[in-house]
Amino acid sequence: xSPRAAWRLETLGYRDVYDYVASKMDWLGAGLPxxxxxxxxxRLGTLADPQVPTCRLEETVEGVAERLGSWELCLVVNDEGVxxxxxxxxxxxxxxxxxxxxxxxxxxxTFRPHVTAEEFxxxxxxxxxxxxxxxxxxGTLVGVARPEEIHAAAQRxxxxxx
Amino acid sequence: MPTEIDRHEVQRLVEQGAQIVDVMPTGEYELSHLxxxxxxxxxxxxxxxxxxxxxxxxxxxxxxxxx
Numbered sequence: 001x002s003p004r005a006a007w008r009l010e011t012l013g014y015r016d017v018y019d020y021v022a023s024k025m026d027w028l029g030a031g032l033p034x035x036x037x038x039x040x041x042x043r044l045g046t047l048a049d050p051q052v053p054t055c056r057l058e059e060t061v062e063g064v065a066e067r068l069g070s071w072e073l074c075l076v077v078n079d080e081g082v083x084x085x086x087x088x089x090x091x092x093x094x095x096x097x098x099x100x101x102x103x104x105x106x107x108x109x110t111f112r113p114h115v116t117a118e119e120f121x122x123x124x125x126x127x128x129x130x131x132x133x134x135x136x137x138x139g140t141l142v143g144v145a146r147p148e149e150i151h152a153a154a155q156r157x158x159x160x161x162x
Numbered sequence: 163m164p165t166e167i168d169r170h171e172v173q174r175l176v177e178q179g180a181q182i183v184d185v186m187p188t189g190e191y192e193l194s195h196l197x198x199x200x201x202x203x204x205x206x207x208x209x210x211x212x213x214x215x216x217x218x219x220x221x222x223x224x225x226x227x228x229x
Contacts, residue, residue, distance in 0.1 A: 001204050003223075005185040005223045007164060009183075009215075017165070018171070018180070018223070019222070019224070020168070027196055028194065034197060035195055036193050
């Protein structure tokens, strides 16, 4: 639709016309600010905890294990913050001078920050998961959301009238 | 000929005073739109453009996806 609109604007005499071809899906997927009724709703991006532990491929597992705290996982990211994989707490406990890249596992499916709790809760019911990995469209980490918090937010908004 | 741009270019042009135009129907615009965008639905483009858009400033159009 937007290419047609851009061309039409030119025929109407607008001389400096641009078309954002990737459009709103790309904008929202990148976690950029938006307005509208959905902006006030709880979304994966607002529910995700950005304090989830992260580590680098070349780190030793002993060093990572020390900062895990109560988390059961650590996300492996690169210098750009792109999620490359994850390591679980039990893998970190093996030690032995291993590096993260030796014990890293593939990260699960990721979800975009603009998806609302109400939209996502039914998906969680169909495909339960212990936590939800939220990334921007370019794969950069936003955080990890807890299913119970997603369900609670969805319930609150349902009770408030959607 | 309209110039195709990415989100980085959108941000740069907006900083320079460009107008953002959401061409989706009003109901979808009200759900979510880029910050500062005005709604000029394709179905009412000539009259809405006349009312909403300044001719002397760059205009950026977008819809929901690239299809």
